[in-house]
Amino acid sequence: MALIVHKYGGTSMGSTDRIRNVAKRVAKWARAGHQMVVVPSAMSGETNRLLGLAKELAPPRQTASYERELDMLASTGEQASSALLAIALQAEGIESVSYAGWQVPIRTDSAYTKARIESIEDARVRADLDAGKVVIVTGFQGTDALGNITTLGRGGSDTSAVAVAAAMKAQECLIYTDVDGVYTTDPRVVPEARRLNTVSFEEMLEMASMGSKVLQIRSVEFAGKYRVPLRVLSSFTPWDIDIALEAQSGTLITFEEDEHMEQAVVSGIAFNRDEAKISVLGVPDRPGIAYQILGSIADANIDVDVIIQNLSKDGKTDFSFTVNRGDFAKAVDLLRSQVMPGLGAHEVVGDTKICKVSIVGIGMRSHVGIASKMFRVLAEEGINIQMISTSEIKTSVVIDEKYMELAVRALHKAFDLDQTPI
Amino acid sequence: MALIVHKYGGTSMGSTDRIRNVAKRVAKWARAGHQMVVVPSAMSGETNRLLGLAKELAPPRQTASYERELDMLASTGEQASSALLAIALQAEGIESVSYAGWQVPIRTDSAYTKARIESIEDARVRADLDAGKVVIVTGFQGTDALGNITTLGRGGSDTSAVAVAAAMKAQECLIYTDVDGVYTTDPRVVPEARRLNTVSFEEMLEMASMGSKVLQIRSVEFAGKYRVPLRVLSSFTPWDIDIALEAQSGTLITFEEDEHMEQAVVSGIAFNRDEAKISVLGVPDRPGIAYQILGSIADANIDVDVIIQNLSKDGKTDFSFTVNRGDFAKAVDLLRSQVMPGLGAHEVVGDTKICKVSIVGIGMRSHVGIASKMFRVLAEEGINIQMISTSEIKTSVVIDEKYMELAVRALHKAFDLDQTPI
Numbered sequence: 001m002a003l004i005v006h007k008y009g010g011t012s013m014g015s016t017d018r019i020r021n022v023a024k025r026v027a028k029w030a031r032a033g034h035q036m037v038v039v040p041s042a043m044s045g046e047t048n049r050l051l052g053l054a055k056e057l058a059p060p061r062q063t064a065s066y067e068r069e070l071d072m073l074a075s076t077g078e079q080a081s082s083a084l085l086a087i088a089l090q091a092e093g094i095e096s097v098s099y100a101g102w103q104v105p106i107r108t109d110s111a112y113t114k115a116r117i118e119s120i121e122d123a124r125v126r127a128d129l130d131a132g133k134v135v136i137v138t139g140f141q142g143t144d145a146l147g148n149i150t151t152l153g154r155g156g157s158d159t160s161a162v163a164v165a166a167a168m169k170a171q172e173c174l175i176y177t178d179v180d181g182v183y184t185t186d187p188r189v190v191p192e193a194r195r196l197n198t199v200s201f202e203e204m205l206e207m208a209s210m211g212s213k214v215l216q217i218r219s220v221e222f223a224g225k226y227r228v229p230l231r232v233l234s235s236f237t238p239w240d241i242d243i244a245l246e247a248q249s250g251t252l253i254t255f256e257e258d259e260h261m262e263q264a265v266v267s268g269i270a271f272n273r274d275e276a277k278i279s280v281l282g283v284p285d286r287p288g289i290a291y292q293i294l295g296s297i298a299d300a301n302i303d304v305d306v307i308i309q310n311l312s313k314d315g316k317t318d319f320s321f322t323v324n325r326g327d328f329a330k331a332v333d334l335l336r337s338q339v340m341p342g343l344g345a346h347e348v349v350g351d352t353k354i355c356k357v358s359i360v361g362i363g364m365r366s367h368v369g370i371a372s373k374m375f376r377v378l379a380e381e382g383i384n385i386q387m388i389s390t391s392e393i394k395t396s397v398v399i400d401e402k403y404m405e406l407a408v409r410a411l412h413k414a415f416d417l418d419q420t421p422i
Numbered sequence: 423m424a425l426i427v428h429k430y431g432g433t434s435m436g437s438t439d440r441i442r443n444v445a446k447r448v449a450k451w452a453r454a455g456h457q458m459v460v461v462p463s464a465m466s467g468e469t470n471r472l473l474g475l476a477k478e479l480a481p482p483r484q485t486a487s488y489e490r491e492l493d494m495l496a497s498t499g500e501q502a503s504s505a506l507l508a509i510a511l512q513a514e515g516i517e518s519v520s521y522a523g524w525q526v527p528i529r530t531d532s533a534y535t536k537a538r539i540e541s542i543e544d545a546r547v548r549a550d551l552d553a554g555k556v557v558i559v560t561g562f563q564g565t566d567a568l569g570n571i572t573t574l575g576r577g578g579s580d581t582s583a584v585a586v587a588a589a590m591k592a593q594e595c596l597i598y599t600d601v602d603g604v605y606t607t608d609p610r611v612v613p614e615a616r617r618l619n620t621v622s623f624e625e626m627l628e629m630a631s632m633g634s635k636v637l638q639i640r641s642v643e644f645a646g647k648y649r650v651p652l653r654v655l656s657s658f659t660p661w662d663i664d665i666a667l668e669a670q671s672g673t674l675i676t677f678e679e680d681e682h683m684e685q686a687v688v689s690g691i692a693f694n695r696d697e698a699k700i701s702v703l704g705v706p707d708r709p710g711i712a713y714q715i716l717g718s719i720a721d722a723n724i725d726v727d728v729i730i731q732n733l734s735k736d737g738k739t740d741f742s743f744t745v746n747r748g749d750f751a752k753a754v755d756l757l758r759s760q761v762m763p764g765l766g767a768h769e770v771v772g773d774t775k776i777c778k779v780s781i782v783g784i785g786m787r788s789h790v791g792i793a794s795k796m797f798r799v800l801a802e803e804g805i806n807i808q809m810i811s812t813s814e815i816k817t818s819v820v821i822d823e824k825y826m827e828l829a830v831r832a833l834h835k836a837f838d839l840d841q842t843p844i
Contacts, residue, residue, distance in 0.1 A: 016478040023479075053506055056438040057445075059513040066512055072505035072520055076498035083495035084475055090488055091481040098494055102524065103569055147525055 002171035003035040003129070007139065007161030010044035011178045012235035013081045016088075019043075022176075023088035025239040026134060030094055032243050035129040037168060039139045039161040040085050042077025050074055067112035071141070071151045075101070078138040078157065086136045097128055098136035101143055101150075106160065108142035108150045115150035117142060117159065117222075120167035137164055155216030162219045166226035173223070173230050174250075175215060180234035181251035182207065182214055184417040185269040189408050192418035198252045199267060206360040206394045207270045220253070227255050265363035265370060266415040269408050270394075273355040273401055275305060276328035277386065279320040280335060282346025285312035289343070293319055296339050302327040306356065306389040306398060316346070320387060322398060328352055354386065355404040358396040359411060371395040377414045383407055424593035425457040425551070429561065429583035432466035433600045434657035435503045438510075441465075444598075445510035447661040448556060452516055454665050457551040459590060461561045461583040462507050464499025472496055489534035493563070493573045497523070500560040500579065508558045519550055520558035523565055523572075528582065530564035530572045537572035539564060539581065539644075542589035559586055577638030584641045588648035595645070595652050596672075597637060602656035603673035604629065604636055606839035607691040611830050614840035620674045621689060628782040628816045629692045642675070649677050687785035687792060688837040691830050692816075695777040695823055697727060698750035699808065701742040702757060704768025707734035711765070715741055718761050724749040728778065728811040728820060738768070742809060744820060747774055776808065777826040780818040781833060793817040799836045805829055 006029070008022050022040070030036045050073050059066055082098040089096035104125060108115035128135045139157025142150050152159050158175060165173035180195060182204065187193040199207070201224045205217065214232055223230045233250025283289055290309065297304055307321040323331050328350060335348045364370045374395055378385060383406065387398035399407060412418060428451070430444050444462070452458045472495050481488055504520040511518035523530075526547060530537035550557045561579025564572050574581050580597060587595035602617060604626065609615040621629070623646045627639065636654055645652045655672025705711055712731065719726055729743045745753050750772060757770045786792045796817055800807060805828065809820035821829060834840060 016475055019479060050502060053438055053502075054509055057441060057506055057510040057513055059509070059515075063512070065517065065519065066509060069505040069508045069512070069520060072508075072522070073502050076502045079501075080472060080475075080495050080498045083491040084479055086491045086494075087476055087481070087488060088479040090485070090491070091479055093481075095487065097487065098491060100494070100571070149522070 001033045003037070003168055004029060005037045005039065005161055005165040005168070005170045005173040007039045007157060007173065007175045008041065008235055009157070009177045010041040010046070012176055013040050013042070013085070014044040016084070019081070019084050019088050020091075021239045022085060022235070023092050023094075025235075026085075026089060027092040027094045028239065028243060030134050036134045037125060037129070037164055037170070038085060038134060038136050039157055039164060040078065040081045040136065041139050041157040043081050046077040046080070047074055050077060064112060068148055071112050071115075071149050074151050075138070075141040075149050078140045082136045082138045089134055089136075095131075095133040096136060097133055098138070099124070100138050101141035101160075102147065104137060106137075106142035106163070108144055108152070110144040110146070110148065110150065112148075112150055114153040115142060115144070116218075117152070117163045120163055122167050125164075125168065152218070153216070155219070158216040158219035159222055162222045162226075162228050162230065165228045166222065170228070173228050175230065175232045176235035177214065177232060178234070178236065179214060179232075180237075180249070181232050182253075182268070184267065185408055185412050186271070189271070189405050190269075190412045190418075193412065194418060194420065196251050196267065198254050200362045201253055201255050202393055203267050203360050203362055204253045206358065206391070207268055223253065224255070229253070229255075265367045266359045266361035266417065267363075268360050269411050269415075269417065270358045270360055271355060271404055271408050273404060274325050275322040275354065275356055275398075276325045276350060276352040277320060277322050277354050277398060278328070278331055278335070278348065278350045279318055280340070280343075280345050280348050281318050282316045283319050284344055285315055285317040289317075289319065292343060293335070293339055294321070296334060297323070297331055300330065300334055302331050306387050306396065308387050308389070322354070322356070322387070325352055353401045354398050355401045356396050356398050357404065357407045357411065358394050359415065360394045362393050364393050364395070373414065374411060377410050378407055381406055381410050423455045425459070425590055426451060427459045427461065427583055427587040427590070427592045427595040429461045429579060429595065429597045430463065430657055431579070431597075431599045432463040432468070434598055435462050435464070435507070436466040438506070441503070441506050441510050442513075443661045444507060444657070445514050445516075447657075448507075448511060449514040449516045450661065450665060452556050458556045459547060459551070459586055459592070460507065460556060460558050461579055461586060462500065462503045462558065463561050463579040465503050468499040468502070469496055472499060486534060490570055493534050493537075493571050496573050497560070497563040497571050500562045504558045504560045511556055511558075516556050517554060518556040518558060520560070521546070522560050523563035523582075524569070526559060528559075528564035528585070530566055530574070532566040532568070532570065532572065534570075534572055536575040537564060537566070538640075539574070539585045542585055544589050547586075547590065574640070575638075577641070580638040580641035581644055584644045584648075584650050584652065587650045588644065592650070595650050597641075597652065597654045598657035599636065599654060600656070600658065601636060601654070602659075602671070603654050604675075604690070606689065607830055607834050608693070611693075611827050612691075612834045612840075615834065616840060616842065618673050618689060620676050622784045623675055623677050624815055625689050625782050625784055626675045628780065628813070629690050645675065646677070651675070651677075687789045688781045688783035688839065689785075690782050691833050691837075691839065692780045692782055693777060693826055693830050695826060696747050697744040697776065697778055697820075698747045698772060698774040699742060699744050699776050699820060700750070700753055700757070700770065700772045701740055702762070702765075702767050702770050703740050704738045705741050706766055707737055707739040711739075711741065714765060715757070715761055716743070718756060719745070719753055722752065722756055724753050728809050728818065730809050730811070744776070744778070744809070750774055775823045776820050777823045778818050778820050779826065779829045779833065780816050781837065782816045784815050786815050786817070795836065796833060799832050800829055803828055803832050
């Protein structure tokens with residue numbers, strides 16, 4: 001009685017038995033009268049297998065021509081799983097058709113391996129839905145203006161699903177995954193971590209961007225932009241669970257702050273050990289320095305996260321920032337060979353053994369003293385803080401990687417996240 | 423210097439090492455100044471793996487919707503191998519780009535799993551060639567007028583290569599495969615079998631259609647229709663073999679009978695054990711009987727090969743034909759349930775333990791007594807002939823399957839095929 005988008009991750013699509021279970025679940029929703037669009041990922045392991053083959057053959061220098069072929073290659077994983085799901089639905093007696101990104105079409109820019117969706121044509125999908133079919137749309141991929149295949153980057157199927165839901169004005173987008181919702185922190189680190197029934201869009205954005213790897217961050221941005229109601233739930237509940245119960249399970253990502261929301265000040269603890277710290281020491285303290293340093297980094301397509309500039313002393317300052325660990329060597333090389341000579345800076349030092357821990361909560365807006373409580377808790381555990389970064393609804397610290405679990409557990413307890421809110 | 427099309431089979435593309443060797447071979451041709459279009463098959467085993475997954479999930483009744491998804495699924499194998507080959511060429515320092523069938527586009531009809539090519543747009547490929555790129559075109563697939571992905575049936579990459587060569591007016595289409603040419607018969611059955619330097623298009627057509635599985639028959643028809651010079655050669659010679667030598671190796675399929683052709687009367691012995699024999703006994707001998715029987719078989723999309731109608735006796739006749747073994751049960755059911763009641767025929771009997779052995783030779787046109795020599799050779803070996811079928815350049819017999827190897831060896835020797843012609 002509504003248009004619903006389901007998205008299934010690679011683990012949920014990992015074998016023919018699992019694909020059959022996905023088909024049974026989707027068939028249940030279709031039989032309940034819903035118009036269904038389903039966005040599956042590639043079968044688990046498939047994308048890695050394909051990219052592994054490419055890596056064995058890769059040229060020394062990775063050009064746009066190479067990245068174009070990577071997208072031709074990687075996009076086949078989702079096309080295959082989509083066809084298999086359509087077949088499994090037909091076996092359930094449900095009329096079903098699958099479309100590759102270019103067939104919808106899902107238009108993107110030409111940034112191979114990390115393209116962005118520009119538009120989705122909904123006419124073909126809508127015609128099939130009106131004819132009573134379940135439509136499978138391949139995740140992760142699209143096509144640029146010249147008809148080249150593009151992919152959206154790791155986790156891109158989440159973004160595909162949200163974008164399709166937005167274009168089709170779906171009532172809800174359900175992201176089925178191997179966890180049963182969004183937690184106060186990673187239960188593997190803190191066993192007392194608690195599932196949130198709802199989480200605000202802004203909190204989700206901060207959590208996703210900081211390593212709670214439930215959803216690709218771009219999908220959350222997309223959901224926010226188009227106000228797509230998004231629910232994260234488990235694909236490992238039995239497929240024949242009561243549909244009303246299923247529709248209320250997991251974690252709903254909301255856009256309104258209202259009385260139904262959980263009122264905790266801090267909603268979750270995010271952490272990320274994929275970053276590395278770089279410091280440029282003895283930089284002359286004059287206008288344009290940040291641009292000179294970070295501009296060259298950005299030109300090399302390296303994302304920068306936390307940025308700190310210390311007070312200057314004797315007309316010199318230190319400038320620190322974090323990058324993805326995979327970009328660390330490239331960034332240091334670039335600074336040493338190209339930036340420092342023109343800058344008159346003294347030294348570039350780096351540290352890959354760091355992690356970032358953040359407290360996130362929409363309640364932080366209206367509560368003072370939350371950040372200082374965080375610093376006190378870490379001090380009590382003897383953990384030295386290397387960098388601090390704050391925003392309206394989060395406070396992040398960079399610390400030695402070896403203290404990560406300790407910090408997360410201590411903060412989780414200190415902010416009462418193991419207690420169900422009243 | 424010329425536009426050349428290379429086609430590589432699944433075995434040649436079977437691993438990253440083999441793909442690298444294909445890239446080195448193609449790079450050698452490109453560096454020699456040729457404009458190169460390459461059509462690769464899926465990596466060996468990949469199509470079977472994908473169709474195996476589909477079979478596990480397949481609905482009980484196989485509809486056009488199901489076959490559409492099979493094509494979505496199976497076409498991914500060639501898309502992946504094409505991208506990998508483009509990457510391997512880039513690693514060799516050769517600019518390269520791969521196109522899926524829909525990107526060229528290669529237009530086909532909508533007969534999923536066995537589509538026929540209707541047209542090929544050459545502008546995009548030609549622009550890349552003129553820009554100095556090697557163009558990889560996925561084999562086996564195309565797209566119909568509605569933008570659905572179609573596939574051309576098993577071995578369809580051969581047809582893709584020939585069709586691309588025809589559309590591009592290529593100087594030659596080289597089919598690289600795991601044998602080094604066309605033989606007088608299968609060397610696994612007759613160790614003395616000899617490679618032919620040239621074979622006429624008509625002979626190749628008869629050999630391919632009768633089980634010398636070197637080339638998909640439709641590719642030979644296509645080559646004949648558009649007079650595409652076609653060469654079958656081995657992909658297992660070292661990639662750095664002298665290019666002039668390589669260009670003369672294998673077997674060339676020719677369209678002219680000229681003095682350079684080998685003058686043997688019989689060029690080869692083909693055989694096929696994929697057929698089964700069906701006889702409808704006691705059929706009233708009246709006009710329209712053949713149509714009544716075979717029309718219903720054709721309507722069920724079953725191919726019929728040899729057809730025999732015996733002399734009638736007492737106004738009744740026997741009617742026999744062969745079908746693919748995979749269609750045997752379906753054809754017999756159909757005859758018993760739908761055709762015989764209306765026909766007043768007496769009985770339907772069948773035999774799956776048969777094989778067809780054929781002698782093929784363009785010289786048979788101008789030589790008498792070739793067929794009778796064949797029958798004498800088989801009689802001397804004590805082999806009973808069940809059916810006979812003849813054409814201008816071939817004579818086929820259906821015999822008990824257990825005599826197949828014996829028949830092929832005896833005929834190969836009797837027609838001097840183990841002797842190099844003068």
